[in-house]
Amino acid sequence: METFQSLLAKKLSNALAAAGLPDAGELTPATDPRFGDYQTNAALVLGKQRGENPRELAEKIVGHLNVGDLCEQPAVAGPGFINLTLRPGAIAEKTAGILGDERLGVAETESPRRIVIDFGSPNVAKPMHVGHIRSTVLGDALARIATFLGHEVIRDNHIGDWGTQFGMVIYGWKNLLDQRALQQNPLAEIVRIYKETNALTTSDPQVREACRQELVKLQGGDKENIDIWNECVAFSMQDFEHVYELLDIHYDIQCGESFYNDRLPSVVERLLKSGIAEMSEGAVVVFFRDIPELADKPCIIRKRDGGFNYATTDIATVDYRLDDLKADSVWYVVGAPQTLHFKQIFEIARRQGYQADLRHITFGSILGEDRKLMKTRSGENVPLRELLEEACRRARKIIEEKNPDLSEAEKIDVAQKIGIGAVKYADLSQYRMTDYVFLWDKMLSLQGNTAPYLQNAYVRIRSIFRKAGESPVATSLGGVREETGRRPVATSLILTNPAEINLAKRLCQFAEVVPQVLNDFRPNILANYLFEVANSFHTFYEACPVLKSEQPARSSRLALCDLTGRVLHRGLDLLGIKVPEKM
Ligand code: ARG
Numbered sequence: 060m061e062t063f064q065s066l067l068a069k070k071l072s073n074a075l076a077a078a079g080l081p082d083a084g085e086l087t088p089a090t091d092p093r094f095g096d097y098q099t100n101a102a103l104v105l106g107k108q109r110g111e112n113p114r115e116l117a118e119k120i121v122g123h124l125n126v127g128d129l130c131e132q133p134a135v136a137g138p139g140f141i142n143l144t145l146r147p148g149a150i151a152e153k154t155a156g157i158l159g160d161e162r163l164g165v166a167e168t169e170s171p172r173r174i175v176i177d178f179g180s181p182n183v184a185k186p187m188h189v190g191h192i193r194s195t196v197l198g199d200a201l202a203r204i205a206t207f208l209g210h211e212v213i214r215d216n217h218i219g220d221w222g223t224q225f226g227m228v229i230y231g232w233k234n235l236l237d238q239r240a241l242q243q244n245p246l247a248e249i250v251r252i253y254k255e256t257n258a259l260t261t262s263d264p265q266v267r268e269a270c271r272q273e274l275v276k277l278q279g280g281d282k283e284n285i286d287i288w289n290e291c292v293a294f295s296m297q298d299f300e301h302v303y304e305l306l307d308i309h310y311d312i313q314c315g316e317s318f319y320n321d322r323l324p325s326v327v328e329r330l331l332k333s334g335i336a337e338m339s340e341g342a343v344v345v346f347f348r349d350i351p352e353l354a355d356k357p358c359i360i361r362k363r364d365g366g367f368n369y370a371t372t373d374i375a376t377v378d379y380r381l382d383d384l385k386a387d388s389v390w391y392v393v394g395a396p397q398t399l400h401f402k403q404i405f406e407i408a409r410r411q412g413y414q415a416d417l418r419h420i421t422f423g424s425i426l427g428e429d430r431k432l433m434k435t436r437s438g439e440n441v442p443l444r445e446l447l448e449e450a451c452r453r454a455r456k457i458i459e460e461k462n463p464d465l466s467e468a469e470k471i472d473v474a475q476k477i478g479i480g481a482v483k484y485a486d487l488s489q490y491r492m493t494d495y496v497f498l499w500d501k502m503l504s505l506q507g508n509t510a511p512y513l514q515n516a517y518v519r520i521r522s523i524f525r526k527a528g529e530s531p532v533a534t535s536l537g538g539v540r541e542e543t544g545r546r547p548v549a550t551s552l553i554l555t556n557p558a559e560i561n562l563a564k565r566l567c568q569f570a571e572v573v574p575q576v577l578n579d580f581r582p583n584i585l586a587n588y589l590f591e592v593a594n595s596f597h598t599f600y601e602a603c604p605v606l607k608s609e610q611p612a613r614s615s616r617l618a619l620c621d622l623t624g625r626v627l628h629r630g631l632d633l634l635g636i637k638v639p640e641k642m
Pocket residue numbers: 177179180181182217218219373376391393
């Protein structure tokens with residue numbers, strides 16, 4: 060099913076051809092609804108290119124523009140914009156089509172790719188903290204959307220389970236471990252010994268040396284150290300899994316850094332042989348002399364002591380993803396401080412002849428109320444698990460007030476959907492590059508651009524159908540029958556009230572908005588769209604009686620309610636947010 064935007068873009072192309080003009084400009088949603096629904100700047104672009112009067116060009120294009128089936132007479136405005144306003148009949152017809160479509164009008168991509176998404180990727184021996192929300196939630200949403208659009212997605216958790224920190228963890232394990240504490244809260248105890256050892260190394264060179272020895276032994280395959288390492292990894296993974304369970308986030312593969320260990324020597328050999336890397340002061344280094352911004356930033360891939368590092372691992376990771384997993388694209392959802400690192404890695408991949416599309420998707424920080432990086436009162440990182448549990452507790456309070464009659468099981472379920480949804484939505488509704496302040500009251504509010512507001516809109520729609528005593532499928536227009544996925548034939552909708560025309564128009568835009576998210580990896584476009592859907596629904600519901608109206612308006616309006624609910628449900632699902640049936 061084609062969107063209005065793509066239909067109109069084709070018509071514009073045809074008109075340009077008929078007018079003897081080349082393709083130019085864009086056809087976009089109107090910036091201001093007073094000027095219509097879509098607009099094109101084609102005449103402006105052509106005017107500039109050809110030194111002709113843009114208004115005259117616009118009139119000429121309009122003369123060839125065959126949009127009568129979809130739009131009112133096109134209008135030329137301002138310096139030469141062409142504005143298009145959809146006809147209610149065309150909106151009704153398209154809405155009815157979407158109503159009978161399980162995908163709600165969203166087309167699958169014509170060029171499906173295999174995409175590895177590297178997101179979350181926490182480090183072992185450290186608890187997941189609030190700083191991991193963004194990568195985890197953003198990566199998951201992008202994975203869901205790419206999958207829905209027909210790409211083949213491989214979700215990979217590149218866990219930091221190897222590296223210098225293990226010298227300290229093992230030293231701490233051997234010298235500082237409190238077995239009782241380990242039984243009670245393993246990860247907290249591992250974090251404690253790691254931190255204390257770390258502090259010791261700064262004051263005591265002997266401890267520093269001892270840690271280095273432990274690391275060398277680990278890397279050399281020493282049995283005792285490998286066992287300790289394995290145990291620490293397992294304890295950390297338990298903590299991660301608990302968080303992933305709460306968030307309902309899942310991975311296809313979890314190839315952590317250690318997975319690439321035995322590939323590192325050959326990676327370095329290969330890069331040396333091909334001349335991409337060279338020896339420099341005993342280390343193996345890649346220089347980027349021809350790239351101004353990297354010219355003084357060489358990348359060490361084997362240290363003088365023979366050790367490999369984070370960069371070496373990432374080079375091996377590229378090989379694995381492109382050669383073994385056969386990915387066309389790799390998306391790295393990792394914070395901005397690693398920008399330089401990924402520039403180097405991508406350049407090394409390019410020099411090796413790889414042509415895949417490698418993207419570093421960065422994001423801003425989460426701030427506390429003091430607008431500084433969010434920390435606990437004692438200045439620690441806020442553990443993610445505690446934060447998510449707190450979200451559920453706070454959501455529970457809201458439910459107790461709003462709907463005390465729910466059963467205990469329902470309350471637990473709804474509190475989790477609202478609490479976790481609120482945290483995710485607060486993140487995803489922001490442009491990823493913007494820092495945002497983490498405010499409980501704001502994100503849990505039932506008013507404003509929040510998950511609970513959208514969930515509540517969905518719940519209201521469900522209650523309309525409960526009151527109507529009919530499931531959405533029972534309306535004459537039908538929706539997709541949830542139990543069977545059957546698509547009933549949709550007859551026409553009747554749109555007369557401006558509020559219902561507006562709502563229907565919005566619902567038709569879902570298919571335009573979803574693919575747009577991937578252009579610049581911006582789930583906030585979808586979040587904000589859903590907010591507008593909920594607002595349009597609210598206005599519609601105030602202006603148009605549904606259950607009390609006469610047929611055929613009643614069926615038509617029920618169908619709009621149904622479609623709104625499905626768009627909210629599907630849209631939130633693409634963001635990884637669940638909807639309750641009651642709240
Ligand atoms: N574990 C790393 C960190 O916490 C992130 C890993 C990102 N992915 C990668 N392939 N380097 O900083």
